[in-house]
Amino acid sequence: MKQKITKVHPKDNVMVALTDLQTGEEVTYQGDTYKPLEFIPAKHKFAINDLPEGTDIIMYGVLVGRTQSHIPAGGLLTITNIKHAASGFVTGTNHLDWEGPDTTKWENATFNGFHRSNGDVGTANYWLVIPMVFCENRNIEVLQEALIKPLGYGRKKTYEIKAQQLINKIRTGSGIEEVLYTEIGSDTAQAGQDKLFPNVDGIKFLTHTGGCGGTRQDSTALCGLLAGYITHSNVAGATVLSLGCQNAEVKTLQEEIAKRAPDFNKPLYILDQQKVGLETDLMELAIRQTLAGLIQANEVTRKPAPLNKLVIGLECGGSDGFSGISANPAIGYTSDLLVSLGGSVILSEFPELCGVEQNLIDRCIDKSKAERFSSLVRAYSARAEEVGSGFYMNPSPGNIKDGLITDAIKSAGAAKKGGTSPVTDVLDYPEKVTKPGLNLLCTPGNDVESTTAEVGSGANVVLFTTGLGTPTGNPITPVIKIATNTKLFSRMSDIMDINTGTIVEGDETIEQAGERILDYIVKVASGEIEVSAVRHGQNDFIPWKRGVSL
Structure with missing residues (x-):
C-alpha cells in the first residue's frame, strides 16, 4: 500500500x-x-x-x-x-564542506546550442525588436504585423479556426442555440509558410509600460534588463526603437550592454523616431535593418557544447502543498547535478526565502556574499512593511487553499529549488550571472516578473514548478513546466511538460526525478523538444519596477 x-x-x-x-x-x-x-x-x-x-x-x-x-x-x-512566524538570521560562520552528487553519467554529455563569440552558448536563436519606452509600443506592434507571417513565423491558431467555423454558421443563418451547442471541427493549429530563416527560431517583439514617467532608478533598471536580453546567449541581435526624449536613454542602454559584454559585436540597430522624422521612414528603416540582421542571425547553427554552458533559472508559481515535497526538491537535485558539472543556477523570489535565510547565509562562499544577501533581504522586507504588506502576506488564496497557509511554509518549500550547493554569488536585479554555481538573484515572488528577471540575468533554460497550474513562459528562453502532482499533470496536460507526482505516489525518488529532469533539459537545450510554453507562444515579459511586489 x-x-x-x-x-x-x-x-x-x-x-x-x-x-x-x-x-x-x-x-x-x-x-x-x-x-x-x-x-x-x-x-x-x-x-x-x-x-x-x-x-x-x-x-x-x-x-x-x-x-x-x-x-x-x-x-x-x-x-x-x-x-506566520520565521526565525531571524545573522551573518556568521559559513559551512562549505559540500559534496556534490555523482555526475558520472553526464561527464561527457553535451547539448547542441548556438555558440556566441564571447563563449556563451544559447539554447535558442532569436531576434529581438524592443522599445526603449512605452510610447514606441504601437510601432513595435506594427513591425510585428509586417514581419511575422511574411517570414513564415505566423501560425493559424486552433481557436482562430474554430471561431471562423462559428462565424460561417452565423453567416448562413444559425441562431444562438446552434452557435452555443453544436459541434465544431477539431482542426489543429496550422503552421504558416516555410521560414525564410530556418536557423532563427523567431522574432520576439517585447512591449512594456516603462521607460519614462517613473523614477530614474526604474528607467536605469529597465535599461539593464533590456541589455540583459540583447546580450543574452539566446539572442542573435536586436532592433531597438527609441522616441528620443524618454528617461531610459539610449546611452544608458549602451553603458549597460558594455557592462555585460565589453566586446559586444552582435548586430544591433537603434532608431530614434524624433531624429528620423516621418513614421513611414522609421518603419521602412526598421524593416530593412531587421531583415539585414536576420540574414546574419541565420548564419549561426547548433553545435555541441558542454553542460557547463547551461544557466538554469529556478521558478515556482501556483504552488501547492506538494511543491516542497515533489517538484521543488526534484529540481533542487537537478540544480546540484548541474552545479557539480560546472553550470550555473539562479534562485530568486526573495520574499519566498522567508525563514530559510540563515541556511542560505551559511552556504555563502564568503562573508561579503552573506552580508549582501542579508542586506538585500532586510531592505526588501522593510519596504514591504512600510506599505503594510509584509512577507507574511505573500501566500495567494490558491496557495492557502492547497495547504500553504503561512509564508514560511511556502518559502521553506520554495527554497528547496536551490538544492544544497554553496552560494557562489548574490546578485541584485538586473545584474548578470558571471559565476558558475548557485546564484541568488533579488526579484519579487511574482511569477512573470521573476522569470523575466532570471532570463535577463542569463538563464537559457527555466525550470518552473507548479501545483495549481500556471501558463507562464518567456519570449526567448524555454520555460519547462513541472507539475507537482499527477492530477494536475493529467488535467492540464496541454501546458505541462514534466510530472513529479510520481514522487508523492512513491513510484520515483527525488533523485531519480532530478536526473530525469536533467536529461529532459539537455533535449530542450538541443532543440529536440519544444516545451508547451514555446508551442503556445507564451511570451510573458514584465520588467520589475523596484517597488513592493510580493
Whole structure:
C-alpha cells in the first residue's frame, strides 16, 4: 500500500497528508500510527502531538508558524489556529564542506546550442525588436504585423479556426442555440509558410509600460534588463526603437550592454523616431535593418557544447502543498547535478526565502556574499512593511487553499529549488550571472516578473514548478513546466511538460526525478523538444519596477 502521509524533516512536529484522510482513519508512518481528528485534505498538515497555544510549528526542519490556539494531536492546521512566524538570521560562520552528487553519467554529455563569440552558448536563436519606452509600443506592434507571417513565423491558431467555423454558421443563418451547442471541427493549429530563416527560431517583439514617467532608478533598471536580453546567449541581435526624449536613454542602454559584454559585436540597430522624422521612414528603416540582421542571425547553427554552458533559472508559481515535497526538491537535485558539472543556477523570489535565510547565509562562499544577501533581504522586507504588506502576506488564496497557509511554509518549500550547493554569488536585479554555481538573484515572488528577471540575468533554460497550474513562459528562453502532482499533470496536460507526482505516489525518488529532469533539459537545450510554453507562444515579459511586489 502506498504511503498516505509523510514527515518532511525529522525535527518536524506536523505531518503532511499525501491523500485525503477521513476522520478517525488510522495511518502509519515509519512504524508509528496516527489518527486524524477531522477530515484532512490532501496536501494539508496535521499535528503529530498536542500543540498548546504559542507553540512553534516546525516543518522542513525550520520555524514556519506559531499556534494561535491549542491544536490537539491529529488536528488540522488552518489559517485560524496558526500564524506566520520565521526565525531571524545573522551573518556568521559559513559551512562549505559540500559534496556534490555523482555526475558520472553526464561527464561527457553535451547539448547542441548556438555558440556566441564571447563563449556563451544559447539554447535558442532569436531576434529581438524592443522599445526603449512605452510610447514606441504601437510601432513595435506594427513591425510585428509586417514581419511575422511574411517570414513564415505566423501560425493559424486552433481557436482562430474554430471561431471562423462559428462565424460561417452565423453567416448562413444559425441562431444562438446552434452557435452555443453544436459541434465544431477539431482542426489543429496550422503552421504558416516555410521560414525564410530556418536557423532563427523567431522574432520576439517585447512591449512594456516603462521607460519614462517613473523614477530614474526604474528607467536605469529597465535599461539593464533590456541589455540583459540583447546580450543574452539566446539572442542573435536586436532592433531597438527609441522616441528620443524618454528617461531610459539610449546611452544608458549602451553603458549597460558594455557592462555585460565589453566586446559586444552582435548586430544591433537603434532608431530614434524624433531624429528620423516621418513614421513611414522609421518603419521602412526598421524593416530593412531587421531583415539585414536576420540574414546574419541565420548564419549561426547548433553545435555541441558542454553542460557547463547551461544557466538554469529556478521558478515556482501556483504552488501547492506538494511543491516542497515533489517538484521543488526534484529540481533542487537537478540544480546540484548541474552545479557539480560546472553550470550555473539562479534562485530568486526573495520574499519566498522567508525563514530559510540563515541556511542560505551559511552556504555563502564568503562573508561579503552573506552580508549582501542579508542586506538585500532586510531592505526588501522593510519596504514591504512600510506599505503594510509584509512577507507574511505573500501566500495567494490558491496557495492557502492547497495547504500553504503561512509564508514560511511556502518559502521553506520554495527554497528547496536551490538544492544544497554553496552560494557562489548574490546578485541584485538586473545584474548578470558571471559565476558558475548557485546564484541568488533579488526579484519579487511574482511569477512573470521573476522569470523575466532570471532570463535577463542569463538563464537559457527555466525550470518552473507548479501545483495549481500556471501558463507562464518567456519570449526567448524555454520555460519547462513541472507539475507537482499527477492530477494536475493529467488535467492540464496541454501546458505541462514534466510530472513529479510520481514522487508523492512513491513510484520515483527525488533523485531519480532530478536526473530525469536533467536529461529532459539537455533535449530542450538541443532543440529536440519544444516545451508547451514555446508551442503556445507564451511570451510573458514584465520588467520589475523596484517597488513592493510580493
